[in-house]
Amino acid sequence: MSIRIKDVEQVAERSRLSFTEEEKEGLKDQLNNILEHVKELDEVKLEGVEPTYNILEVKNVFREDKMKPSMDREEVLMNASDTQNGCFKVPKVVE
């Protein structure tokens, strides 16, 4: 099954991206090309093969719950385009 314009629009919506009609056409073709290429994986027998998420065998890494200073508030807010009262400011989220 190949990707249609409708799919491109749906994925764009989920990705919080927008595209012109021309870009959508281009993306549709490019994504289909790539998915066509990765179809070669279907020829590999994978019964009984476990997925490898991480090559290291580490699980649930915790560190000691020790208090230490946080980053400086001013420095953290320095990169935000809009701040107020020492907080990040965003447009209204709840009606």
Place this chain on the structure above:
Amino acid sequence: MEVYKLTAHEVRDKIKNKEISSKEVTESILIHIEKTDPHIGAYVSIRDEIALKRAKKVDKDIADGKEISDLGGIPMAVKDNICTAGMATTCSSKMLQNFIPPYNATVINKIYEKDSILIGKTNMDEFAMGSSTENSAFKITKNPWDTKRVPGGSSGGSAAAVASGEAFFALGSDTGGSIRQPASFCGLVGLKPTYGLVSRYGLIAYASSLDQIGPITKDVEDCALVMNAIAGYDSMDSTSANYKKVDYKKSLVKDVKGLKIGIAKEYFEEGIDYDVKKQVLASIEIFKSLGAEVEEVSLPHTKYALSAYYIIASCECSSNFARFDGIRYGFRAQGYENIKDLFIKNRTEGFGDEVKRRIMLGTYALSAGYYDQYYHKALKIRTLIKRDFDRAFEKFDLLITPTAPTTAFKIGEKTKDTLHMHMSDICTVPVNIAGVPAMSIPCGFKDGLPIGMQIIGNYFDESTILRAAYTFEKNTNYHKERPNRR
């Protein structure tokens, strides 16, 4: 003698013998950058005043009789996806054009502890997505061996800086070959360490299960010095490996007798340039003549690595990149209707085409109903690729392959097609998927352009790679060649 042509360890010796001061070295490099970088475009930002201040402090320490480290007082460069406190870290993206990190990556703290002089941040493919450094939002970096050609990527700025003498060494990051391929194209030594050996804290993530920071240097000895500085466990990185501390300088041994080297046959098949193949095979003969035992070995799942990489990298990217909303940091668009519209505008205007393409592919592949078909399947392929390596390392100490299928290609040659561009990563990608370490070292030239040989080692066995690479270097002169810009 031009200082910029020296290696880091040669500069170290001169500084320690008081033949030259760190301030003099730093000044001469800054002057060299001013003359050279307009033709190369390796740097996106330079910190000359702070660099000079740090250099003067090293000189004072030396005058006070303090012991300085192997990298003390030596000017170096850092890829612009590694966070530097108070110094812009852009990922060569409009999204982070004005981003000033409030903290240092762990590797930066480690480099500062060794008193290295961070000269500036280097250009890259946007968010490390690309293989040529043409995909930067700011500029195209050129290959110092031939300025009509790419330096490779995505750490192309770091490689070009070292190759042109604009830094004595540099840090890069490698997700699918982004240290080794540019090292190969620029005639340098580039190491992707074992996944987890070097902390990723402060490396702006592209694909978290593949990314790894590593050195780009002029020779193998310098590589060992940088690895001594940056390797080690870090509690700030939950994927950091708690591995015993190794002194990589001890691996600088001129001896490969009895070392078992496998010629990974799938890496010499279609798509590899005839002369590249010939030169790498000739280099393997050198190892043989020095007493290594060489035999062919098969890693049958190699051909699936690129497809698996495509899926794993895109999926992890789409997840990682959800953080770029333009609220706490990053590009902020003008004029919007509501918060969702603001997110969309920030991301659409802030990201370049290749980044958007990979976010789209990853989001699609992770969508309900497709997860098993793509991501899960790719992770199973990863298991098989890892098993290929595990089996090979039961018998062999090292595997040798070309680093890239060709020498540096022309600027603009591969920009039309993302699949075509990815073909230059076919030899490097399997290594990231398995997580093993691998190094590219110069092993010859074709029409005046460097050829790279990839030496792959077993997990956490960087030492054996360094030993073989050092022995090769001591028996050849390729690493001594420096580009005469054309």
